[in-house]
Amino acid sequence: MKKIIIAIDGYSSCGKSSFAKAIAAKLGYIFIDTGAMYRGVTLWAIRHGMVDGPRVDEARLAEALPAIDISFAYNEERKAGDLILCGENVEAQIRTIEVSDAVSRVSAIPAVRARMVAMQQAMGRDKGVVMDGRDIGTTVFPDAELKIFMTASVDVRAERRYKELAAKGENVTLEEVRRNVMERDRIDETRTESPLRRADDALLLDNSSMTVDEQMDWVDTILRGILE
């Protein structure tokens, strides 16, 4: 069967990664969570004192980029790659609210984006990948054979992310999570470099009131049309 690239973009916390992972498992493809890569750079910047409230030391971070080694190591239990930052597994540390609060600012830096995009393009060179992010269908793989743009209402997304964080024992309120989701949407949509936007040829999936099974049925029909 021919191998394709599947690009899944959309708003934060609308289940892109779970959906992308399920599609990858179904097709035997590699799943790449590009948000994790931006979160890894953000964690590095925080640890090196380059993030001060809403301010990020853009010049220092851009200079340090070649030293920030980012890769994935497959985690059998999660059926996905854990993020490895300079040799350390930081999959848990990149999901904290501290990183979530800073990541949109770090990922708006052009030098950061250029480096991540180049790495992502290399990862998809042999196709057979499902990549989720914000600019996969517009910038990373504008020729992807299947592009999906996901969305869901802010309330549904905040609730989902809140439950995820609460299950991990993070001490946050639903209101804090809701504010973070809305603020990230705003920054992601208004940045100059590769803003979050639906590619003209992306299929829209609003999963506000869809189960995972319903989403899989939806994509199955589409995949059959492309792959058979």
Ligand code: DC
């Ligand atoms: O998917 P996520 O919420 O883990 O992504 C974290 C942040 O990274 C998100 O706020 C925007 C940024 N991001 C991006 O700018 N481009 C991507 N391709 C993926 C994520």
